[in-house]
Amino acid sequence: MGRYDHAAYVSLTMEFRCNLKCVHCMIEGTMDRLAPESDAHFEELLARNAREKRWIGLILTGSEITLRRDLPDLARRARASGFRHVRIQTHGMHLGQASYCRRLVEAGVDEFFVSIAGSDAATHDALTLVPGSFERALRGLETLDAMEGVATLTNTVVTERSYRLLPDLVDRLSHLRRLTQMEFWVYFPMSERDEKGLVPRHGDVLPYLREAISRARAQGRAVEVKNFPECLLGDLGDALVNGQPELHIDPDFWTEFARNGFYQCVHRDACASRECLGLNTAYIEKFGLEADLLSPISRRWQRTSA
Numbered sequence: 001m002g003r004y005d006h007a008a009y010v011s012l013t014m015e016f017r018c019n020l021k022c023v024h025c026m027i028e029g030t031m032d033r034l035a036p037e038s039d040a041h042f043e044e045l046l047a048r049n050a051r052e053k054r055w056i057g058l059i060l061t062g063s064e065i066t067l068r069r070d071l072p073d074l075a076r077r078a079r080a081s082g083f084r085h086v087r088i089q090t091h092g093m094h095l096g097q098a099s100y101c102r103r104l105v106e107a108g109v110d111e112f113f114v115s116i117a118g119s120d121a122a123t124h125d126a127l128t129l130v131p132g133s134f135e136r137a138l139r140g141l142e143t144l145d146a147m148e149g150v151a152t153l154t155n156t157v158v159t160e161r162s163y164r165l166l167p168d169l170v171d172r173l174s175h176l177r178r179l180t181q182m183e184f185w186v187y188f189p190m191s192e193r194d195e196k197g198l199v200p201r202h203g204d205v206l207p208y209l210r211e212a213i214s215r216a217r218a219q220g221r222a223v224e225v226k227n228f229p230e231c232l233l234g235d236l237g238d239a240l241v242n243g244q245p246e247l248h249i250d251p252d253f254w255t256e257f258a259r260n261g262f263y264q265c266v267h268r269d270a271c272a273s274r275e276c277l278g279l280n281t282a283y284i285e286k287f288g289l290e291a292d293l294l295s296p297i298s299r300r301w302q303r304t305s306a
């Protein structure tokens with residue numbers, strides 16, 4: 001189960017530029033068209049939360065939020081308005097500079113959600129297409145690991161090119177004491193077809209994902225898996241957490257997102273899962289309905305909380 005309550009956080013998309021070129025980027029085709037949330041919207045949200053106390057945490061995200069030079073200022077304003085936590089979602093490249101980590105922490109950022117694509121420099125950099133990106137992200141996580149009051153989280157996109165790396169990736173980060181949660185997001189292409197050949201077959205991913213979940217939990221990490229059939233996870237099904245904080249983003253994003261066509265499963269009517277997204281259109285187009293692989297969860301085994 002996740003460590004953080006998504007309902008207690010709100011996400012603001014404040015930057016749509018990025019300086020990595022990750023092969024699995026889901027918004028590369030829309031980045032130029034989507035507009036970041038305005039400063040006025042940011043201020044409005046701070047004022048609203050100061051009045052209503054709806055959320056305890058603000059997540060500043062983007063494509064790459066650290067490209068905003070005023071990021072420390074945004075964090076400072078958020079904390080001054082009453083947010084108890086400010087998280088940034090980042091590829092971690094800029095965290096490689098210890099002085100930048102310190103600036104962000106001093107400004108009030110206390111949670112760092114860092115994307116780790118591979119299990120070492122060679123595999124990570126081959127997926128981000130930027131040499132040195134793994135070393136810088138890892139150095140950032142290690143710098144933050146030595147700082148009081150900071151929590152880190154990681155996110156790994158699970159694709160045809162990365163699923164075999166998951167257990168080693170967990171081991172590679174095992175020395176980090178402040179790494180509270182590892183998330184594994186199974187790739188979806190924001191399209192009806194897997195044009196880039198990155199959608200992996202669930203049956204192939206399963207043993208690697210199970211091993212990664214087990215190893216991370218053995219190290220005391222919380223784990224969240226996104227977009228994977230709950231029935232396949234068996235006794236690890238409670239790792240599936242598809243919920244997300246309320247996201248404030250350009251409305252055009254949702255038009256693209258709808259193309260995924262989630263919630264398709266031949267067993268849907270018989271299945272008691274409340275968490276599962278089933279299959280999506282691109283997956284079915286590539287691998288079929290997987291009717292024999294998937295099996296409906298009976299009400300008797302349904303988890304009581306998510």
Ligand code: SF4
Pocket residue numbers: 229230231232265266267268271272273276277278279294295296297
């Ligand atoms: S049977 Fe279908 S809806 Fe139920 S858990 Fe499996 S994939 Fe998800």
